[in-house]
Amino acid sequence: MDIAQRLVLIREAVGLSQKNFAAKIGRSQSTYCEYEKGKNVPERTIADICREFYVNEDWLRTGEGDMFKSKNNTNEELAFQIGKLLKTNDEFTKNLFLEYLKLPPEMKTLFEDFVHNLAKSK
Incomplete structure (x- = not known):
């Protein structure tokens, strides 16, 4: 190939x-x-x-190795994805991310449960 x-x-x-x-x-x-x-x-x-x-x-x-780089390092992956997001005009995702970060811990837990349940329903 x-x-x-x-x-x-x-x-x-x-x-x-x-x-x-x-x-x-x-x-x-x-x-x-x-x-x-x-x-x-x-x-x-x-x-x-x-x-x-x-x-x-x-x-x-x-053709040697894996097609994609390993994304095991959460900090590296987060930095990569935030960098990509900042280059876009996707104001919805930017605002969603900001609002999530502003949530108190108990609300973050509820939101995380919601997202996990949403992913399971696919």
Whole structure:
């Protein structure tokens, strides 16, 4: 499997069209489409893909290891997700996060129970 095929796998794993995937890394759809067809992928593009989608660079380049970086470190994952959120215009999620942080401990517990129950109902 070559890098072009791995790009398709990443894009499918994150559930995006070529157009939306390309937009997330600051490329046009036509440019990104060429990468999936086997055109040489610039170093900057590889770095952007790995940063934006938390892709394991070794896997992208060689196919060795896991597709995505391990997100076991909660602080690292939180920092990564907050950084992504700050770059968006998603005011609802920003406000939801802020309001959650302002809740007293007993209300946070109720909210956590609600979210866990919501996840179970899927």
